[in-house]
Amino acid sequence: MKVLVAEDNPKMQSMLTSLLDKEGFETVRANSGREALAKYREFQPDILCLDVMMDDLSGIEVCKEIRKSDPKLTIIMVTSKSEEKDFASGMEAGANGYIAKPYDLSDIAAKMRGSARRCIARDNPALYAEYFDIGDIRVYPGQLRAERGGDAIELNFRDIGILRHFSGNKGRTVKPAELMEYCWTGHPAGETQLVPWHISQLRRKIEKDSDAPQIIVSAADGYRNG
Numbered sequence: 001m002k003v004l005v006a007e008d009n010p011k012m013q014s015m016l017t018s019l020l021d022k023e024g025f026e027t028v029r030a031n032s033g034r035e036a037l038a039k040y041r042e043f044q045p046d047i048l049c050l051d052v053m054m055d056d057l058s059g060i061e062v063c064k065e066i067r068k069s070d071p072k073l074t075i076i077m078v079t080s081k082s083e084e085k086d087f088a089s090g091m092e093a094g095a096n097g098y099i100a101k102p103y104d105l106s107d108i109a110a111k112m113r114g115s116a117r118r119c120i121a122r123d124n125p126a127l128y129a130e131y132f133d134i135g136d137i138r139v140y141p142g143q144l145r146a147e148r149g150g151d152a153i154e155l156n157f158r159d160i161g162i163l164r165h166f167s168g169n170k171g172r173t174v175k176p177a178e179l180m181e182y183c184w185t186g187h188p189a190g191e192t193q194l195v196p197w198h199i200s201q202l203r204r205k206i207e208k209d210s211d212a213p214q215i216i217v218s219a220a221d222g223y224r225n226g
Helices: 012-024 032-045 061-065 084-093 104-124 127-128 157-167 176-183 194-206
Strands: 003-005 025-028 047-051 074-081 097-100 133-135 138-141 145-148 151-154 216-219 223-224
Touching: 003 012, 003 032, 012 025, 012 104, 012 157, 025 032, 032 047, 032 061, 047 061, 047 104, 061 074, 061 084, 074 084, 074 104, 074 223, 097 104, 104 127, 138 157, 151 194, 157 176, 157 194, 157 223, 176 194, 176 223, 194 216
Parallel strands: 003 025, 003 047, 047 074, 074 097
Antiparallel strands: 133 138, 138 145, 145 151, 216 223
């Protein structure tokens, strides 16, 4: 799922895109309001994270311009202002929600997953209903979740990609470079250090005992679906 991050503060922009990358979103950056409009037309994102206060065009102005022709795009305003009137102005312009500074990263991740679910349910109901089984869990890719015995497990796009790849390669050892190729689009193949960290985080979510994994087990030179 594609996200355009329009933020003129380099530090904030980097923090947001890094978080979204870990979540498995495909991201592109814009440094100003005018660039946000240009990147929106070029990139056709599913979600726009839009800073309210930018020097050339404000987020409110960008939002109004987009809403002239696109009523469906999910627009999340990012602001350091907390006054009720500023939130109201954004909603009147057509925003779907707000993220307030200073950032709570876990809150942002949850909001973005929620926005992604709503986009999929609206635009691709077949995907939203799809599922596959791996180990003792059932994975719903379009809902970014899995279930074990009726208990929900929250997942992100990166988790889904990894689990889908292992599901299609049951019993075969998958090397980190292969996971990078299939599950980290746009990253150099040599950045395989990302793989063990993410596998560790995923095991904490899906395994009954992450220290004795049964779904994704370690092999001599990689991992396999146990």
